[in-house]
Amino acid sequence: MKIKQLSVFLENKSGRLAAVTRLLASKGINIRALSIADTSDFGILRLIVNDPEAAYRALKEGGFTVSLTEVLGVEMPDRPGGLSSVLTHLEEAGINIEYLYAFLGKGENGALVILRVEDLDKAIEILSAKGVQLVKAEKVYAL
């Protein structure tokens, strides 16, 4: 259930994102999903890749500040209100969502959304009980 996500600290200047993707490509690592959160000074690049451990090592050796965090992948039915019902379940259980972003590709049954929550185990418990489809990590890495 828990998917390993890489987060990389980037300064807000041109060429930094390309430096990361080039480095990963040179190690044969495929990027499955990507999002950038930025301020005027810096950005945080979040990545789901096929081999998180290898990517972590490669980035660290490449001199980047990188961390591995666990996130959830949720499969959303392709109909209006799919996302909001998932968010409502979490909100009702008092679980804070740090951020979320959509997956590049699609799951078997609809859109894939990556969720970073404060209490991962509790979120898994709540969402499973509500019948929300959580995607297995291996499946995400292999997509």
Place this chain on the structure above:
Amino acid sequence: MYWNQKYECLPPEELHQLQLERLKATVERAFFNVPHYRRAFQAEGLEPGDIRSLDDLRKLPFTTKDDLRENYPFGMFAVPMSEIVRIHSSSGTTGKPTVVGYTRRDIDVWAELMARALVCGGATRNDIIHNAYGYGLFTGGLGVHYGAERLGASVIPISGGNTKRQVMIMRDFGSTILTCTPSYALHIAEVMEEMGIDPAELKLRAGIFGAEPWSENMRREIERRLGISAVDIYGLSEVIGPGVAIECQEKNGLHIFGDHFLAEVIDPVTEKPLPPGEMGELVLTSLTKEALPVIRYRTRDVTALLPGDCPCGRTGVRIARITGRTDDMLIIRGVNVFPSQVESVLLEIGGTEPHYQLIVDREGSLDTLEVQVEVSESLFSDAVRRLEDLEHRLHQELESTLGLSVKVTLVEPKTIVRSEGKAKRVIDKRKF
């Protein structure tokens, strides 16, 4: 544990009385026996009789390293050479060396101070003291040596160098206390690791390190890698050598032995004394030295007097760990800034000591200060909010510590250029 409880814990009023008596005697001795002091006092219109209270210390002119150099080699001595039993000298890496002399009684006082320091740092007469400070003209080796003998501990006068042999002797002789510079302690730890010797196999339990500035980070690293408790000792040859001040087991600043030295911290530019808590230049006055009395000696070491009493019971004033030299000081918009102040804020907020750089520039007629901080793994978070929080806290804490508006920029690792592994701390782009 004390070596001399009576004097180390003298009630403040008694200590001040003793300090005043000794200050008067020192000033008199300097005035009548050292031409330099007589000229300097007379230039201020001062006579020994003008010193009537401890506050009158502030009337006295400062003494600098240059004064010692100009009187090279023996011009500052207050006794005839027949009374001098020992001569030491500083290395003189920048210009002429400075020469210091000791009478028999000075050597005796120094041994007493070092015995106090060793006990303060955790030593007893049952310890085997592995003294890896250099023996010779440098005061470190012999200073510790005489103190250890006075204490009655067993001293191994190994001096510096040949680290593998040091480790072997440490293991075979069962050394319990290591005395050397903090950087040499780390080197010993490295060599020990290379030799495949686990510090846990040794009897080493404590270390007393000094003669160069070091950080809390270094203390943690030394303590972890050697499996010991480490304290900081301070001294300088011009004043006596090691044994001017040392940390006690509380590790919350270094106690000055107040019956032998008066400490002030001044603003190095205005030369005004600073209140406790404010960083500036340490100025020391010797109270008992015969051969080379020093009056308001400008150490160029950056520290602060610490407010409050220490739970250990010693009443001598405490100073903060020496964090740099006044030569590193910047003046930005008329405010004195020490890179070490920035370092202490980063250490407090980041937990570890991140790489940082100060960039000083001038926009129009206004100086600007930017502090770039490399985002290490321990500072990093995958949530923007937390990094913004960090930036915000650094910003607030730096502004309140420095008393200056500051721009904080988080940068990627290895952004700050390093030369020979050491980061360049300050880039001053201003053109004067």
